[in-house]
Each structure stands twice: as C-alpha cells, then as structure tokens.
Amino acid sequence: MKIHFHGAARTVTGSQHLLEINGHKLLLECGLFQGRRKDTYERNRHFHFDPKELDAVILSHAHIDHSGNLPQLSKDGYEGPIYATKATAHLGNIMLMDSGHIHESDAAYINKKRAKRGEPLVEPLYTQVDAAAVAQCFVGTPYEKEFEPIPGVVARFVEAGHILGSAAVVLDIEENGRKFRLWFSGDIGRRDMPLLRDPVLPSDTDFLLMECTYGDKTHRDPQIAFEEFYEVVHKTVNRGGKVIIPAFAVGRTQELVYALHQMIDSGDIPRIPVFVDSPLAINASEIFSAHPEVFDEETKEFMRNDQHHAALGFDLLSYTRSVEESKAINDVKGPAVIISASGMAEVGRILHHLKNNIENPRNSILIVSWQAPHTLGRRLADREEQVKIFGKVYNRRAEIATIGGLSAHAGQHLLVEYAEAVKDQVQKVFLVHGEERGASPLMEKLNEVGISDVYFPDAHTSVEI
Numbered sequence: 001m002k003i004h005f006h007g008a009a010r011t012v013t014g015s016q017h018l019l020e021i022n023g024h025k026l027l028l029e030c031g032l033f034q035g036r037r038k039d040t041y042e043r044n045r046h047f048h049f050d051p052k053e054l055d056a057v058i059l060s061h062a063h064i065d066h067s068g069n070l071p072q073l074s075k076d077g078y079e080g081p082i083y084a085t086k087a088t089a090h091l092g093n094i095m096l097m098d099s100g101h102i103h104e105s106d107a108a109y110i111n112k113k114r115a116k117r118g119e120p121l122v123e124p125l126y127t128q129v130d131a132a133a134v135a136q137c138f139v140g141t142p143y144e145k146e147f148e149p150i151p152g153v154v155a156r157f158v159e160a161g162h163i164l165g166s167a168a169v170v171l172d173i174e175e176n177g178r179k180f181r182l183w184f185s186g187d188i189g190r191r192d193m194p195l196l197r198d199p200v201l202p203s204d205t206d207f208l209l210m211e212c213t214y215g216d217k218t219h220r221d222p223q224i225a226f227e228e229f230y231e232v233v234h235k236t237v238n239r240g241g242k243v244i245i246p247a248f249a250v251g252r253t254q255e256l257v258y259a260l261h262q263m264i265d266s267g268d269i270p271r272i273p274v275f276v277d278s279p280l281a282i283n284a285s286e287i288f289s290a291h292p293e294v295f296d297e298e299t300k301e302f303m304r305n306d307q308h309h310a311a312l313g314f315d316l317l318s319y320t321r322s323v324e325e326s327k328a329i330n331d332v333k334g335p336a337v338i339i340s341a342s343g344m345a346e347v348g349r350i351l352h353h354l355k356n357n358i359e360n361p362r363n364s365i366l367i368v369s370w371q372a373p374h375t376l377g378r379r380l381a382d383r384e385e386q387v388k389i390f391g392k393v394y395n396r397r398a399e400i401a402t403i404g405g406l407s408a409h410a411g412q413h414l415l416v417e418y419a420e421a422v423k424d425q426v427q428k429v430f431l432v433h434g435e436e437r438g439a440s441p442l443m444e445k446l447n448e449v450g451i452s453d454v455y456f457p458d459a460h461t462s463v464e465i
Contacts, residue, residue, distance in 0.1 A: 001175055001182075002464050003209070006048045007031055008433040009459040012213055013065040014043070015433060017184070022175050024055045024150040028184055028209075032068025032099070044069055044125055048460055052077035056149035057137075059084040060186025061166035062092040062250070068099050070134045071126035079137070083149055085157050086140035087165030087291040093135045094283045095250065100124075100131035143167065143294075161189030161199035162408050163251045164288055168200065180206040187211050187433065188410040188418060193222055194255050195288070195311065197296045199410070201421040207465055208419060208426050212434030212456075213409045215442025220405035226259050232366055232401045233260070233269055237335040241362030244398070246350045246377055248343035249281035251408055252369060254288050254312055256339055258299070261314050265306065270335070274317045277326050277349050278341035282319040285312050330356050343369050344377035351376075355389040363398040368406055416445045428465065429454045 007016030007029070014033030019026045033043045051073045059067055059082055070082065070092075084092060107124035114121055141147055146156045152174045157167035169184040183205040191198045202208060236243050247253045253276060263269045276282060289312055292300065299311050308314050320326050326349050329338060338357075340350040354376075357363045371377035379387050383400045386393050410418065419429055429451060431439045439456045446454050457463065 001173060002462055003430070004049070004460070004462045005430075005432065005457040006460055007033065008065070009457050009461070010435065010439075011459070012433055012435060014069070015066045016047075016069075017209065017432065018049055019171075019182075021150060021173060022152040024152075025049070025053055026150050026153065027054050027057045028169060029059060029066045030057060030068075030070045030073050031066040032064050034065060041122075041125060044072060047073070047076065050077075054078050054080060056080050057082045058149060058155060058169050059088060059092065060160065060169055060184065061163055062088050062095050063163065063187070064095060064099055066187070067092050067096065070137075071096060071100065071130040074134050074137065075126060075130055081139045081149070082134070082137045083139050083141055083147060083155070085143060085165045085167050087287065087294055088167070089138035089140040089165075090287050090290065091163075091165055091250065091284065092138065094280065094287065096131035096134055097128050098280050100126055100128035104128065158200040159197045159294075160186045161191070161193065161196050162187040163189075164196070164254075164284075164291065164294060168202070170202075182207045182209065183422070185210040185418065187213070187408070188414065189408055190219065190222065190410055190414065193408070194226075194258050195295055195299050197294065199414075199418075201418055203422065205422040205425060206427050208422060208429045210415070210419060210429060210431060211409070212415060212431040212439045212442050214407065214411045215415055215431070215434055215438035215445075216440075217411050217438075218413055219407055219411035222405055225403050225405035228401075228403050229256070229259060229366075229368075230263060230268060232364055232403070233263065233337065236362070236364040236399070237270055237272055239362050240335060241360065241364060241398075242332075242335060242357055243337045243364050243366055244350075244353050244357050245337065245339045245366045245368060246343055246345040246354075247281075247339050247341065247368055249278050249341045250284045252343065252406065253278065253281040253339055253341075254285055255406065256368070257285070257317065258311050260337060261306075261311065261317070262302070264314065264316060271316055272335045272337065273332060274337045274339070275320055275329050275332075276317070276339050277320045277329060277353070278339075279321055281339070281341055282321060285319065288312055326352070329353070344371050344375040345380065346375050346377070351389055354380075355392070355394060357398060358387070358389070358394050359397045361397045361399070365398050365400050367400065367402040370407075412442060412445065415442055416449060419446055419451055420449050423449060423451050426451065427453060430463070431456045
C-alpha cells in the first residue's frame with residue numbers, strides 16, 4: 001500500500017490522502033485548501049492525481065476543509081461513489097451548495113472590478129450547479145456497518161465526536177497475502193461536549209493516520225466555558241441588553257442554541273427571545289434534528305423530558321430565513337440573544353446586527369471562537385474602541401466578552417490518549433492536519449509514552465507500507 005499526502009500535510013486545510021491498494025486508488029477526503037485568494041485558486045483547481053483514475057472516495061465529515069473540493073473532483077471526471085455517514089452526506093450537500101454560492105459571489109465581485117479595468121474575467125472555482133451534482137455520488141452509510149470501497153478493503157465508520165456525522169475511518173486491508181488495519185482519525189472531537197457522542201478510540205491498529213491540530217495545547221473543561229456563557233447572558237439580560245454572537249453556522253450555533261434551551265427550561269435565565277439569523281445555520285439545524293440517532297444519551301434524555309421533545313427547537317426560538325425577518329429583529333425591544341454568521345464577523349447578516357447594536361452599552365458582543373488576524377472578529381476580540389462596518393466607523397460601546405474552551409478538536413491530552421490506545425500494536429503513526437507548532441510537541445509526548453515511529457510528512461510526499 002502507498003499513501004500519498006496531497007493535502008493537510010504540514011497545514012490544517014485541504015485534506016487529501018490518496019491510497020493505492022491492490023492496483024486500485026482510494027481517496028480519503030477531498031478538502032478545499034483555504035488561504036489567500038491568489039494562492040488558493042490554482043491550488044484547488046489542479047489535483048496532483050487524475051480524478052478519473054480514482055475508484056472510490058471516503059469522507060470523514062462535512063467541513064469544507066475536508067469536503068469542499070469534491071465539486072472540482074467531479075468536474076475533472078470523477079464519477080464514483082463518495083462514502084460518508086448518513087448525517088455527513090446530508091450535511092455535506094448543503095455545505096457544498098453554500099460553498100458554490102460563495103465561489104460564484106466572489107467571482108462576480110472580482111469580475112465587476114476587472115470589467116472596469118478591461119481585464120479578463122475569472123470563473124468561479126465551481127458553482128452551485130457543480131455542487132449539486134456531487135449529491136448524486138454520496139453513499140450514506142451507517143456507523144459501524146462494513147462496506148467494501150475497493151477490492152481487498154473492508155471499511156467502516158466509527159464516531160469521531162467532532163461535528164454532526166463525523167467519523168474515523170477504519171480500513172481492514174488484505175494485500176499480497178498480508179492483512180493489516182489502517183485507522184484514519186479524521187478530525188478528533190472532545191469528550192463531554194453537548195449534543196454529540198464522545199470519540200471512539202482506535203483499536204487493533206497497525207498504521208494510524210491522525211490529526212494533530214492542537215498537539216501543542218490542552219483545552220479547558222467545556223463545562224467552564226458554558227458557565228461563562230451563562231454569566232454573560234445573565235448579566236446582559238439584567239441590564240436590559242441584547243447578546244450578539246457571531247458564530248459558525250455548523251456546530252457552534254447548535255451548541256449555543258441547546259445551551260440556551262437548557263438555561264431557559266431550568267429557569268436559570270428569564271424567558272427571552274432567541275434568534276438564529278443565518279440560512280446555512282438554519283439548514284444545518286434542521287439536519288441535526290433529522291439525525292437524533294447521533295446524539296449522545298444526555299441529549300436524548302433531555303429531549304424525552306422536554307415539553308417540546310427537541311434539543312434545537314423551543315417556543316422562544318426563531319429561525320429567520322428571509323431578509324425581511326432578519327431586519328425585523330431590529331425592532332425587538334428589550335433583552336434577546338441573536339446568533340448569526342459568519343463566525344469571524346467578516347460577511348453575512350451578523351454585520352447588520354453588529355452595526356445596529358455595537359454603540360449601546362447595555363449590549364454584549366460575545367466571541368466564542370478563535371478569530372483570524374485582520375478580521376472584524378479579531379478587532380472586536382481585541383476590544384478596539386472604534387471599528388469599521390460596511391465602511392463606516394462605529395464607536396464600540398457594547399461590552400465585549402470572549403469565551404475559550406469550545407473547540408471541537410481534541411487537545412493534546414486526548415490526542416496522546418488516542419494514539420496510546422494502540423501503542424502495543426501500531427507500527428507507524430502519521431500526523432496530518434496540523435502545523436509544525438502542533439506536531440512537534442505532540443511527537444515529543446508520544447515518544448514519552450513509548451510511541452517512537454511517528455512521522456510528519458511533507459505535502460505531496462509518499463510512503464509505502
């Protein structure tokens with residue numbers, strides 16, 4: 001077997017791992033490389049292999065850095081199956097459609113400027129039509145059900161606990177009279193997070209292909225983060241203000257809604273309106289609700305006892321799809337919580353809610369995820385006194401609160417435990433989906449527990465095992 005590391009090698013984006021087994025080619029992930037526009041367009045346009053030669057694709061979960069280049073793969077001639085859990089296939093469809101819309105919008109914006117300068121126009125990387133074509137290739141597969149993507153390989157999905165439908169991929173391989181197991185972690189989640197089950201640790205594994213995003217960090221207890229969330233909401237409501245939360249549409253939004261549902265049901269906070277104002281977040285929430293089989297036991301118990309029998313639906317919660325509904329939120333008097341995309345406050349409806357509420361000292365702006373440099377979200381997290389929104393300067397009078405500890409990725413302790421679960425059998429560990437700063441400390445920790453054959457491969461390199 002050969003493994004070719006064509007994406008998420010020494011970086012945290014664009015996952016693509018090509019396996020050659022028994023004369024067949026199997027691709028694990030087909031993620032979009034994300035970065036500066038001038039660097040990413042050509043990188044995502046061209047693959048380091050011929051898509052027409054692939055026999056099958058297996059997808060661990062629906063995040064765009066793992067799934068987002070599937071439409072380009074299809075455009076370049078791939079017509080085979082894309083195996084994923086049922087929830088990932090469902091969620092992946094709407095996320096790829098949204099990605100196609102973004103590529104179309106970006107191209108239209110660039111072309112408007114190019115046309116004025118008499119420059120040649122650009123094409124979007126792919127369109128919504130291209131994204132829609134991928135849906136026909138998805139093969140939704142239950143957790144733990146065996147399937148044969150290529151001859152000599154029996155695969156199954158196990159819970160990864162990262163986002164809805166996320167899975168590790170277990171490959172039991174027979175090649176040239178030899179039998180062995182390759183375990184691909186996908187993105188490893190965390191224990192005791194709301195809604196989802198805990199990640200399953202690997203077992204009976206000969207070769208481990210594992211993410212290392214936070215190999216240099218330990219995470220805070222997520223319960224502490226949700227206690228801080230309660231404190232912000234409680235304090236803001238008491239002074240008659242609104243809580244404005246830029247949040248990623250998939251995963252973080254649903255966690256916050258569930259937490260607010262619990263707070264209101266228990267009487268910890270007053271009965272205040274909660275708005276989710278993001279079409280993608282609304283679609284994603286509907287898919288969460290359509291797959292209760294992936295919820296953890298705590299969530300299922302809550303749903304059995306809740307008067308609404310739902311985790312993500314209650315009488316004070318409004319999902320606003322239309323622009324008119326979104327604008328009407330501005331007329332709401334008194335305390336409320338408004339959750340809207342994007343997560344780094346760069347685009348989308350969140351910008352309108354920020355400009356309408358940022359100068360009111362009764363309000364709070366709650367930052368619940370890491371913010372990239374030079375984004376509006378980072379400027380807010382840094383508590384700058386003045387910020388620009390839609391080109392206009394606003395005085396920031398709203399209180400800024402930041403909450404860490406809600407990452408959906410495993411921290412260093414769980415990553416070590418993950419690999420250590422198979423240390424008596426594993427022959428080689430390959431670290432992917434991480435940068436040097438995450439991989440090096442993790443390699444040291446793994447060496448300390450007796451796992452020495454650990455590799456951090458360069459992009460577009462190969463290994464034969």
